[in-house]
Amino acid sequence: MLNLSQNGCSVWVASSTEMVLTPTAVALGKFDGVHLGHQRVIQPVLQSTRSAQTWGDALDSSAQSANPPAAPQERIYSTVVTFRPHPQEFFTGQARTWLTPLDEKVQQLRSLGVDQLVLLPFDKELTALSPEEFVEKILVQQLRCQRISVGQDFCFGKQRRGTAKDLQLIAAKYHIPVSIVPLQTSDGQFLEDGNCGSFESLEDAPISTSLIRQALETGDIKTANRFLGRPYILIGVVVEGEQLGRTIGFPTANLELPKDKFVPRQGVYAVRVKILGESADANIPLEILGVMNIGNRPTVNGTYSSVEVYLLDWSGDLYGKELAVQLVDFLRPEQKFPSLEALKAQIQQDCTVARQILSREN
Ligand SMILES: Cc1cc2nc3c(=O)[nH]c(=O)nc-3n(C[C@H](O)[C@H](O)[C@H](O)COP(=O)(O)O)c2cc1C
């Protein structure tokens, strides 16, 4: 899978090291969510057009020249290096969901200006590499790495033995400078000592993928969005449902999400919706306000969980279209109503509350 445009405005996705564009400036990590903390780790590698020689002041002149620097005019590709499958999936054998499945991650990286995403196959061979071998074989020989950036809690190599500091020491032997980016809280404080332990409040905790997942599991959308630095999004194609919605005056676009997408708490949400691929059409607003339900629809004895959106003040055909739904706030849990009339009255009420919230958030 790849999608690099010649003008550099897309992202090259390399699923093996043979496909990698080199030389590289590498941000290393799992980067699920591409949250504010991840963005800080990626930042130092974004000056991809600068040659390694302009980073000379960061290099240790006594180091061995085993990794020749890029030629002065050679382009250096800003590269995010991550692992597939997710290391946890590899060790547990359990399929895992992602805040940002691959396509969404590529979109997020593109919006940051990253040139390339490398998916290192996380397998027996990779997990057997010592920290020193990982640096030499993968970063130096295969990626021709000129610069590295990692978060303070980064661990690598066999049994996760290598720390960020170890990486710095090993990489110095090859003249590769390593930025170690301190963990960051959502209000922009840095945790210099790498303390990942217990915190009195979410404000004091470092931003992490697992905290964002926890927030989404409890319907705390505000916290999730603050940590992400943008709204959490569900992107899916509109498929047919039971065709009941239209009979109660609330037709709902049923979304088919990527199988590995992390789905937040069941219930009703205030959302903003984009119909993808249609922004050039002057008749279609860029952003439509809406209400979304995630759940089994107990009132109509639903047997599977669905994600469905009602667009406020809108009508038209959405089947087959791709929607991006931004979560703004959680309104209430899903309930079993005694009748369709009662459900209809409640959805009406949900629309009123959503309008109030969404107009405040403007
Ligand atoms: C804003 C909103 C809130 C909803 N809340 C509930 C609910 O609390 N309980 C429930 O059983 N179904 C709820 N639903 C789902 C409806 O049951 C569903 O939209 C209806 O059955 C139509 O389904 P269809 O799209 O398959 O035709 C809600 C739908 C929307 C749009």
Ligand SMILES: Nc1ncnc2c1ncn2[C@@H]1O[C@H](COP(=O)(O)OP(=O)(O)O)[C@@H](O)[C@H]1O
């Ligand atoms: N305001 C709206 N919000 C969502 N979908 C709408 C709206 N107006 C029309 N539609 C269309 O109606 C369809 C949903 O109607 P519905 O009766 O709920 O059928 P289904 O069960 O197939 O989703 C949507 O997929 C879309 O094509």
